[in-house]
Amino acid sequence: MKRIYSLILILIFVVSCTKDEKADVINPELETNLTACFTVDKDTLTLGEPLQLTNCSKNAVIYSYAFGNNEISNQESPTVTFEEGGNFTITLVTYNDQRHSETFSLNVFVETPVESYYHFPDNSLGLNGLPIGIGINPQNGNIFYLEKSEDLVGLTIPKFYYKELNNYLIPTSRYIADKQFNTGHGFVNFQGNGIKNIHFSRTLPELYGSQEITLNSTWLLLSTVNSATKYLYGYLKQDVNSIFYGTQKDNGIYKAVIEKRNANGDAFDVQFKTIGSNNAMLADMIKTVDGYVAFGGTFDKNITAPNITNYSPSLIFFDNDLAVTKTVEYGHTELATRITEANHLNGAYHIVQMSNGNLATYGNGELTVSKPGGGLIATHYFSMDNNIQAMISLGDSFVISTEDGYLRKYDPNGTEIVKLKYNGNFIPDILEINNKLFFVAGYRTKDTIVNLGELSVVKILYGAVDRDLNLISLESIFN
Numbered sequence: 001m002k003r004i005y006s007l008i009l010i011l012i013f014v015v016s017c018t019k020d021e022k023a024d025v026i027n028p029e030l031e032t033n034l035t036a037c038f039t040v041d042k043d044t045l046t047l048g049e050p051l052q053l054t055n056c057s058k059n060a061v062i063y064s065y066a067f068g069n070n071e072i073s074n075q076e077s078p079t080v081t082f083e084e085g086g087n088f089t090i091t092l093v094t095y096n097d098q099r100h101s102e103t104f105s106l107n108v109f110v111e112t113p114v115e116s117y118y119h120f121p122d123n124s125l126g127l128n129g130l131p132i133g134i135g136i137n138p139q140n141g142n143i144f145y146l147e148k149s150e151d152l153v154g155l156t157i158p159k160f161y162y163k164e165l166n167n168y169l170i171p172t173s174r175y176i177a178d179k180q181f182n183t184g185h186g187f188v189n190f191q192g193n194g195i196k197n198i199h200f201s202r203t204l205p206e207l208y209g210s211q212e213i214t215l216n217s218t219w220l221l222l223s224t225v226n227s228a229t230k231y232l233y234g235y236l237k238q239d240v241n242s243i244f245y246g247t248q249k250d251n252g253i254y255k256a257v258i259e260k261r262n263a264n265g266d267a268f269d270v271q272f273k274t275i276g277s278n279n280a281m282l283a284d285m286i287k288t289v290d291g292y293v294a295f296g297g298t299f300d301k302n303i304t305a306p307n308i309t310n311y312s313p314s315l316i317f318f319d320n321d322l323a324v325t326k327t328v329e330y331g332h333t334e335l336a337t338r339i340t341e342a343n344h345l346n347g348a349y350h351i352v353q354m355s356n357g358n359l360a361t362y363g364n365g366e367l368t369v370s371k372p373g374g375g376l377i378a379t380h381y382f383s384m385d386n387n388i389q390a391m392i393s394l395g396d397s398f399v400i401s402t403e404d405g406y407l408r409k410y411d412p413n414g415t416e417i418v419k420l421k422y423n424g425n426f427i428p429d430i431l432e433i434n435n436k437l438f439f440v441a442g443y444r445t446k447d448t449i450v451n452l453g454e455l456s457v458v459k460i461l462y463g464a465v466d467r468d469l470n471l472i473s474l475e476s477i478f479n
Helices: 003-025 474-478
Strands: 038-040 044-046 051-055 062-066 087-095 100-112 125-137 143-151 160-166 171-178 188-192 196-203 208-215 221-227 230-239 241-250 254-259 267-273 279-287 292-301 306-318 324-329 350-353 359-363 365-370 375-381 391-395 398-402 406-410 417-421 429-434 435-448 451-467
Touching: 038 087, 038 100, 038 365, 087 221, 125 429, 125 435, 143 171, 143 188, 143 435, 160 196, 171 208, 188 230, 230 254, 230 398, 254 292, 279 350, 279 359, 292 350, 292 359, 306 365, 350 391, 359 391, 391 429, 398 435, 435 474, 451 474
Parallel strands: 044 100, 125 188, 125 451, 208 230, 254 279
Antiparallel strands: 038 051, 062 087, 087 100, 125 143, 143 160, 160 171, 188 196, 196 208, 208 221, 230 241, 241 254, 241 279, 254 267, 279 292, 292 306, 306 324, 350 359, 359 365, 365 375, 391 398, 398 406, 406 417, 429 435, 435 451
């Protein structure tokens, strides 16, 4: 019995050993494990910045990376550089010597530097450039802008230039005139036969006037008129004629004025408008279904400082014959005590109407939204430190720029929808081209000049956004 019992134990031991030997071959837990793994030194990087990948896979003999930008690599720990911005998924597939595979992925975001959206036409050291007007030349369809330029190194007299862009945003530059006094606003009236009538504001604390220059089709000077008693802020086309609006001194009082000119630029009808009992001006004007409506203001004009007091922004309504039908003064204004000289009335003023009829006005850093008849809906005050700011209607909304470097979009009731921090500080106007918004802006920067040190300057940039204020490439403007 003892021998039989021993034989049974020996048989059990042999069978057990045989099963364990087979388990070494087929048990996956005993097979060497394969993993796919890598890390990145950052998950957010800027365009053109190298990204280092560090492999942490186990038991792999082959590595296959796809970076999400149509590039691949078989290095164990490669470096990749992205040439476009956006979200990218990097995928690694590893293989062992038995051709088994494992997969691992990570997402990275490549930031496109804001500066890459802009074009900087001139970065000459010591050159100070400020845009004071922008538009589209109706004679050839090109974008143009007026620039006040000053050489802070050569210390030359500041000059005005007319700059026109081709479809590659390359400007041609024309010297117009030397700057007189202070100027923060300019516009061009294109007449027949290629004649250009260009207006610049011209102010001092006590001086309230303008400079008017007329050039022929070959840019030869035809006339120059400097006025200390008239400032025309802009114009509207009326068939072949133009309706200019602004302010003009009459019997010692600056009155709101409308001046009709024919196709040759000759004034044939000057109409003074009494707005309240004070001095007044019309700073912007639009055509409406019922006639016209202007954005302006009333004020006291004094011989000594403060030269301007009691300023009140106003809406002035006209019928189709340009007779005043109603005036609405904005008593809510922050500007009554802030505007103290004629220089403060020298800049960009805007009025737009939305598709629901509401009106929005913007000037001296103050935005006001009103009902079609002028009833106040909302008001926002930003800052009047920089009065070269833009506004454009998008139908059911509108966009403004503000001195703190933002583009802001509002609904028809004056509620902010979205804003964008852009790279500029001064925008005289915004153009809508192919449902995209184009602007020429001035931006504050510093130039370091040998023997002069660091100079604070303003330089020019071109930029574009879609209607939701997303930055877009400038090339898309003409596509």
